[in-house]
Amino acid sequence: MIRVCLLASGSKGNCIFVSSEKTSLLIDASLSGRAATTRMAAAGISSRRLAGILVSHEHTDHTRGLGVLSRMYNLPVYVNAGTRDALPGRLGKFCGTEIFTTGTAMTIGDLTVHPFSQSHDAADPVGFVFEHDGVKVGLATDLGVATRLVTQRLQGCAVLILESNHDPKMLDQGPYPWDLKQRVKGRQGHLSNQDMGELLTNVHHPGLQHLILAHLSEINNTPQLARTTAMEYISALPSSPQLHVAAQDQPTPVISAQAA
Ligand SMILES: [Zn+2]
Numbered sequence: 001m002i003r004v005c006l007l008a009s010g011s012k013g014n015c016i017f018v019s020s021e022k023t024s025l026l027i028d029a030s031l032s033g034r035a036a037t038t039r040m041a042a043a044g045i046s047s048r049r050l051a052g053i054l055v056s057h058e059h060t061d062h063t064r065g066l067g068v069l070s071r072m073y074n075l076p077v078y079v080n081a082g083t084r085d086a087l088p089g090r091l092g093k094f095c096g097t098e099i100f101t102t103g104t105a106m107t108i109g110d111l112t113v114h115p116f117s118q119s120h121d122a123a124d125p126v127g128f129v130f131e132h133d134g135v136k137v138g139l140a141t142d143l144g145v146a147t148r149l150v151t152q153r154l155q156g157c158a159v160l161i162l163e164s165n166h167d168p169k170m171l172d173q174g175p176y177p178w179d180l181k182q183r184v185k186g187r188q189g190h191l192s193n194q195d196m197g198e199l200l201t202n203v204h205h206p207g208l209q210h211l212i213l214a215h216l217s218e219i220n221n222t223p224q225l226a227r228t229t230a231m232e233y234i235s236a237l238p239s240s241p242q243l244h245v246a247a248q249d250q251p252t253p254v255i256s257a258q259a260a
């Protein structure tokens with residue numbers, strides 16, 4: 001069994017909990033020590049089996065709390081060399097750094113982690129697939145386009161955490177300056193609600209149990225709009241995953257998946 005909880009998700013901060021029975025990981029660390037403790041308690045999850053913090057890329061909405069959480073829970077930071085070199089200053093010391101190679105699987109406790117390359121305006125941004133006991137969880141946020149590689153890596157997952165960042169109309173008509181709109185829309189920006197739907201359609205299979213919409217923009221999207229758009233794509237599929245929408249300021253329920 002794998003359990004997943006998005007402690008925070010959105011353009012303002014991201015921190016995800018993934019766990020087997022024996023090994024737990026955090027992916028990205030935007031939260032303060034206090035917020036991480038509060039939200040894990042609220043979700044009913046324990047920090048006891050935490051084995052490390054994985055970093056997807058260096059943007060501050062993913063790394064702000066990296067030093068704090070590494071020291072507080074005594075956790076090594078797993079990062080690729082490009083991201084390590086690009087990390088913002090002032091994060092403080094880590095309790096160990098483990099360098100991984102994008103595209104090469106690693107084992108942490110009884111979880112296998114596959115980091116794969118994503119198209120985003122960062123040094124060496126990655127998504128992850130987590131595997132335990134034949135169950136896979138795929139995580140892809142902060143990508144401008146779902147490349148063939150991403151689509152390949154996300155095949156066969158029981159749980160998918162996919163970026164549903166913006167509604168194109170809200171982005172176009174919204175308050176962002178022109179250059180920021182171009183960045184968000186671009187090949188190294190973020191997936192729209194519709195981009196998420198296309199990706200879902202391309203990776204759907206009968207064993208997909210849960211779809212979690214993640215990294216929603218608070219300015220250029222609403223949870224309701226993201227959900228409605230996702231439902232349109234889900235209704236065209238031969239079988240429906242359970243749909244969840246992650247939030248910026250509160251954790252999702254703990255979502256678990258077992259081998260079929
Ligand atoms: Zn982000």
Ligand SMILES: [Zn+2]
Nearest residue numbers: 057059120142
């Ligand atoms: Zn980013």
